[in-house]
Amino acid sequence: MAEHRTMQRSALLDAARTLLSEGGTEALTFPALAERTGLARSSVYEYFRSRAAVVEELCTVDFPVWAAEIETAMEQTAAPEGKVEAYVRRQLALVGDQRHRAVVAISASELDAGAREKIRAAHGGLIAMIVEALEALGHEQPRLAAMLLQGLVDAAVRRIELGVAEDPRAIADAAVEMVLRGVRG
Template sequence: MAEHRQLQRAALLDAARTLLTEGGMEALTFQALAARTGLARSSVYEYFRSRASVVEALCEVDFPLWAAEIEAGMESCDTAAERIEAYVRGQLALATDPRHRAVVAISALELDEAARERIRAAHGRLVGLVVQALEDLGHPQPRLAAA
């Protein structure tokens, strides 16, 4: 039973990503999620209490993956300057990803402060890597520059 719930939840999150990519914030409705997954609309509420909880779940799943991709790119570099470049390139790649843009846009409007704080914490590790690279380059104020 638990495995079935996990599969259904994953299908709902996949549908949410697709809806956000295709139609933006307005497209993410419980009716649309139900239609995409073949569930009754009332069944969607068994997994998520609100649209904000769907977005929060997307953030909890996707942001660490995106951060890990950028981190891996940075860690594969030999020099501090290359690490900074890898960070910038990774952020630019995310900025052009429609899934990322949609989740960022809706999370700014729909998430509570606790959820936003968890997202900031996920970004914090990346900022730490940038600070370290700036320190390695001899920057006089690496934390300020990375902010």
């Protein structure tokens, strides 16, 4: 029985990711989740009490996986500049990943305080990953620099997701160049 519930919960989260990446937060409804999973709408409520609860669960499950991928990329190099570059490039490479599209859709929506706090905490963990590299580069305010660096990454993500004329690689190259020049002072 527990295994069945775990599988159903996983199917609901997969359906939520798909709905978010295809149609944004407006698409994430309990009727849509029920339709995608073959469950009755009332059964969806047995797993999640609200749309915000689905969002919180996605953050709890997906953000650590995404962060681990970024951290792994950063561990491939010892040089602080290489860590900064890996931090930027890996995040931008993840733009096409369904988990990332779901997180972006989630963060663009109106959420309750609990869901917003989970997202803030997850982003804080992401920013903490780069602070040490910025310290090693001799930045006087590495935490502030990390937050600003993440702002540039977020802007590059939005640019890639718009599907504008630039190739995503060109956007990534420009972001890396801007970040590295900026953190070197």
